[in-house]
Amino acid sequence: MLRYLPFLLVLALWIYAFIDCLNTPDEEVRGLPKVVWVLIILLFGEVLVGPVAWIAVGRARRGTGGAGAAPGGRRRGGRDAWTxxxxxxxxxxxxxxxxxxxxxxxxxxxxxxxxxxxxxxxxxxxxxxx
Missing domain, CATH: 1.20.5 (Single alpha-helices involved in coiled-coils or other helix-helix interfaces)
Structure with missing residues (x-):
């Protein structure tokens, strides 16, 4: 049973990255267009390069609280500002x-x-x- 664990962990990370990429709004995707990120995740998912690259580089950091950031990572005064x-x-x-x-x-x-x-x-x- 333990010999399947690494395969299941890779599969879980691959699925998570794929769904996270699809659910991320286009304006929050960093570096490359969203379609390219989906292809990278799908093509390089088996060797973990695609999902790890998406998590590390592609998606916007959430909840960093930078300048002008509102709770939840949204900018104040923007369209998505939350009150x-x-x-x-x-x-x-x-x-x-x-x-x-x-x-x-x-x-x-x-x-x-x-x-x-x-x-x-x-x-x-x-x-x-x-």
Whole structure:
């Protein structure tokens, strides 16, 4: 069983590098065009040159926190800039709208419950008096 382990590790690294290369956006690929990286990974996967080259050179480093980098490796002010929910005014506005809607729904339910309770009390007192 152990004699298959190196083969399985090479296969796992090859598959990981191939899928990672396919899922990486074109603008994050370094050095060569993405199509060339896919071909390098596929052609030189058996000897580990392709997958190791992709991991070491081809893909962009994630989470390095360089200048102007936001959490997750994205640049601030760019198209992909991410804002935390606590700082996002649009998200906070949707929460307030949902809270208002839920509060009005709760008031309606409470009023309906009071009406039903009053109706039950009237029935009970009316039946007991008979």
């Amino acid at each position: 935390a929910p606590d700082d996002n005014p649009e998200f906070l506005a949707t929460l307030r709208a949902e809270n208002t809607k839920d509060a009005s729904l709760l008031k309606d339910w409470e009023a309906d419950l009071r009406r039903r309770e009053d109706e039950l009390r009237r029935r009970e007192t009316g039946e007991d008096a008979s």
